[in-house]
Amino acid sequence: MPDPVQPVLVTGAAGFIGYHVCRALLGRGTAVVGIDNLSPYYDPALKRARVAQLAALPGFTFRELDIADRPGMAAEFAHSGCRRVVHLAAQAGVRHSLTDPHSYVDANLVGFMNILEGSRQHGITHLVYASSSSVYGLSTALPFSVHDHVDHPLSLYAATKKANELMAHSYSHLYQLPATGLRFFSVYGPWGRPDMALFKFTRAILAGEPIEVYNHGRMVRDFTYVDDIAEAVVRVLARPPAADPGWDTARCDPASSSAPWRVYNVGNHQPVELNAYIAALEHELGRRAELTMLPMQLGDVPVSSADVSDLVRDIGWCPATPIATGVARFVAWYRSYYGRDGLAHGAGGPR
Numbered sequence: 001m002p003d004p005v006q007p008v009l010v011t012g013a014a015g016f017i018g019y020h021v022c023r024a025l026l027g028r029g030t031a032v033v034g035i036d037n038l039s040p041y042y043d044p045a046l047k048r049a050r051v052a053q054l055a056a057l058p059g060f061t062f063r064e065l066d067i068a069d070r071p072g073m074a075a076e077f078a079h080s081g082c083r084r085v086v087h088l089a090a091q092a093g094v095r096h097s098l099t100d101p102h103s104y105v106d107a108n109l110v111g112f113m114n115i116l117e118g119s120r121q122h123g124i125t126h127l128v129y130a131s132s133s134s135v136y137g138l139s140t141a142l143p144f145s146v147h148d149h150v151d152h153p154l155s156l157y158a159a160t161k162k163a164n165e166l167m168a169h170s171y172s173h174l175y176q177l178p179a180t181g182l183r184f185f186s187v188y189g190p191w192g193r194p195d196m197a198l199f200k201f202t203r204a205i206l207a208g209e210p211i212e213v214y215n216h217g218r219m220v221r222d223f224t225y226v227d228d229i230a231e232a233v234v235r236v237l238a239r240p241p242a243a244d245p246g247w248d249t250a251r252c253d254p255a256s257s258s259a260p261w262r263v264y265n266v267g268n269h270q271p272v273e274l275n276a277y278i279a280a281l282e283h284e285l286g287r288r289a290e291l292t293m294l295p296m297q298l299g300d301v302p303v304s305s306a307d308v309s310d311l312v313r314d315i316g317w318c319p320a321t322p323i324a325t326g327v328a329r330f331v332a333w334y335r336s337y338y339g340r341d342g343l344a345h346g347a348g349g350p351r
Helices: 016-027 044-055 070-080 101-121 156-175 197-207 226-237 274-285 309-315 323-338
Strands: 003-011 030-036 060-064 084-087 126-132 179-184 211-214 261-266 291-294
Touching: 003 016, 003 070, 016 030, 016 044, 016 084, 016 226, 030 044, 030 070, 044 060, 070 101, 084 101, 084 226, 101 126, 101 156, 126 156, 126 226, 156 179, 156 261, 179 226, 197 211, 197 274, 197 323, 211 274, 226 261, 226 309, 261 309, 274 323
Parallel strands: 003 030, 003 084, 030 060, 084 126, 126 179, 179 261, 211 291
Antiparallel strands: none
8 A cells, every 4th residue: 555654746747747657656655646737738638537547546646736826835735744746747848838938937937936945845855856858959969968058948948947957956055955857858658748749640640631740850859758757757756866075166067066956867868760750650550641841840959869877877777668669558548548540539538
């Protein structure tokens, strides 16, 4: 049975990564208090279906709450009994940040401030929070390393994620709050977000519609399977960072600090061209995609590749899921949830 004494607070529990992290924690016998505002950014029915899946597992408690709600978050920290936090709630999406920037300020900056204050005031022993590979922005030094400076974001979304890392560092320095930021790389898998490429491509191919392929398919991504992501989060959570006694203030390595603060890349470390990703999906669906080739999207980058050596060294984690396997698992879930033809929308979870 899950241990009720030391539950973990997981924000964004109804989200894609949040759902899988909650399942991983519950599977290890850790009670979880999950919060989410069930935002309409994409179909809330999918979020409710994820919550219903989690609610069926022992040790899960759900609260519908917006992290930007300052009094509500203060009350949650005061009464939840949690001493560790996995902060995954955010306004996601690079492209959406071009059309609705204020939502990113509310969720990713104001909301994160509430997480930091709650963590400071209630003795949180480790705050693990989601950053993003998008923080690398204009950098072309591949693979992307946490030891490189990231000062040139290409979107407001990326800027808010970089700001989260800086805000967390200030709290680690001022209040000795152990905090670890995880830069996720192109996460995919079952229960994914409808605005993400694999989901959109699958839906379009099954409907016989063309798919939009940016940069004429010459995009390279470190596609990372969601179970590998969840495993990394759980392992990192169990290892709060300590101050690095050898940290050199004259050189200022961006990956560590004289405060109990760290940042890691979490990626597959095997980048794949988008065209190959589409080919794997075509193979699994048994259908060819009709491609609409488009130029690079504003705010996007052509190549994303993760150096994960620090994470491998510190927690013994290594991504284990090949693209073909991950895509097959996604397609199996998609057909179980939406129907084999992808046109019958599920309302409560897999059939």
